[in-house]
Amino acid sequence: MNHTILSAKNLCKSFAHNGGQLHVLSHVNFELYEGEFTVIMGASGSGKSTLLYALSGMDxxxxxxxxxxGKDIVKMKEKELAKLRYTDFGFIFxxxxxxxxxxxxxxVAVSGYLAKRKSANEVKRRTDELLEKMSVSQIKTHLPSQVSGGEQQRCAVARAVINEPKVLxxxxxxGALNRKNTTDVLDLLTELNREGQCVLMVTHDLRAALRGKRILYLEDGKIIGELTLPEYRSADEKARETQVNAWLTSLEW
Ligand SMILES: Nc1ncnc2c1ncn2[C@@H]1O[C@H](COP(=O)(O)OP(=O)(O)OP(=O)(O)O)[C@@H](O)[C@H]1O
Ligand SMILES: [Mg+2]
Incomplete structure (x- = not known):
C-alpha cells in the first residue's frame, strides 16, 4: 500500500510576462509516495523545474x-516554510x-550544524560516514575548486542527506556530469532509495530516468503520462531502457 508523503492539488504557477501572464503549471495533481523514487521528465520548458520548486516550497x-x-505549504508563512525546507527536505541541483x-x-558538516539536531561530534561522524559512502573521503580537505565536477556532486549529495530529509x-x-560520474551519482541515489530515501528527480536524461520506479511526463505544465516500473536492477537496464524509450516515443518525446 502506497503511503502519500506529499501531494499537489490543482497546482498552478504563472509568471508575469510582457505585461501578461505566462501559465507554466496548469492544474497539476500529483502524489509522492513514501520511500519511492519518482522521476519527472518532459521537454525543455515544459515546467519540470517550476513544478519541483513549487512542490518543495522553494517557490x-x-x-x-x-x-x-497535514499542512498546505502554499499558505505557509515564509519563516515556517524555510524551516520545513531545512528540516525535512534535501536538494541537489x-x-x-x-x-x-x-x-x-x-x-557537508555546516548543513548538519545549522540544523542543530545532532551534537557537533555526531555531525562530524555522520559527515565522515557519508563522504566515505560517496567515495570522496580521501579528498575531504580539498576545496570544491580542487576536485572534479563529479566529486563536487557526490559531496552535494552528502550535504543534501546529512539531516536525513524526508524527501530528496x-x-x-x-546534467553537468560525464558518463562515469553520472553513473556514480545515479548509483548513490539508487542506494539511498534502497535504504528508504524518498527521491523526486527531474531529468532530461533517459539513463537517469531509468532509476525511477515511477516516471511522470510533463507537457505544457500538465502531467500527461505516468509509467510504473519494477525496482531498478542494473542487470535489467537494457530491457528497462527499451520499455521507457517506447513509452517516451508514444508521448512524442
Ligand atoms: N521566474 C520566471 N519568470 C518567468 N518565466 C519563467 C520563470 N521561471 C520559468 N519560467 C518559464 O517557465 C517555463 C518553464 O520553465 P522550467 O524552468 O520549469 O522548464 P523545465 O521543464 O525545467 O526546462 P529545462 O528542461 O530546460 O530545465 C519556461 O518557458 C520558462 O521560461
Ligand atoms: Mg529545468
Missing part, C-alpha cells in the same frame, strides 16, 4: 495546494552550489 504556487505533513571557501568536509529533491543532478 510558491500561484494557485492550488501542496500538502505535506545541476550546479552543485558548494561554498567555494569551505572544504568538502565543511560543506533533485533537479537535473547529472
Amino acid at each position: 510558491r504556487a500561484t494557485a492550488g495546494e501542496v500538502f505535506y505533513g 545541476q550546479q552543485m552550489h558548494l561554498v567555494s571557501n569551505l572544504t568538502l568536509f565543511e560543506n 529533491f533533485a533537479d537535473e543532478p547529472t
Whole structure:
C-alpha cells in the first residue's frame, strides 16, 4: 500500500510576462509516495523545474495546494516554510552550489550544524560516514575548486542527506556530469532509495530516468503520462531502457 508523503492539488504557477501572464503549471495533481523514487521528465520548458520548486516550497504556487505533513505549504508563512525546507527536505541541483571557501568536509558538516539536531561530534561522524559512502573521503580537505565536477556532486549529495530529509529533491543532478560520474551519482541515489530515501528527480536524461520506479511526463505544465516500473536492477537496464524509450516515443518525446 502506497503511503502519500506529499501531494499537489490543482497546482498552478504563472509568471508575469510582457505585461501578461505566462501559465507554466496548469492544474497539476500529483502524489509522492513514501520511500519511492519518482522521476519527472518532459521537454525543455515544459515546467519540470517550476513544478519541483513549487512542490518543495522553494517557490510558491500561484494557485492550488501542496500538502505535506497535514499542512498546505502554499499558505505557509515564509519563516515556517524555510524551516520545513531545512528540516525535512534535501536538494541537489545541476550546479552543485558548494561554498567555494569551505572544504568538502565543511560543506557537508555546516548543513548538519545549522540544523542543530545532532551534537557537533555526531555531525562530524555522520559527515565522515557519508563522504566515505560517496567515495570522496580521501579528498575531504580539498576545496570544491580542487576536485572534479563529479566529486563536487557526490559531496552535494552528502550535504543534501546529512539531516536525513524526508524527501530528496533533485533537479537535473547529472546534467553537468560525464558518463562515469553520472553513473556514480545515479548509483548513490539508487542506494539511498534502497535504504528508504524518498527521491523526486527531474531529468532530461533517459539513463537517469531509468532509476525511477515511477516516471511522470510533463507537457505544457500538465502531467500527461505516468509509467510504473519494477525496482531498478542494473542487470535489467537494457530491457528497462527499451520499455521507457517506447513509452517516451508514444508521448512524442
Ligand atoms: N521566474 C520566471 N519568470 C518567468 N518565466 C519563467 C520563470 N521561471 C520559468 N519560467 C518559464 O517557465 C517555463 C518553464 O520553465 P522550467 O524552468 O520549469 O522548464 P523545465 O521543464 O525545467 O526546462 P529545462 O528542461 O530546460 O530545465 C519556461 O518557458 C520558462 O521560461
Ligand atoms: Mg529545468
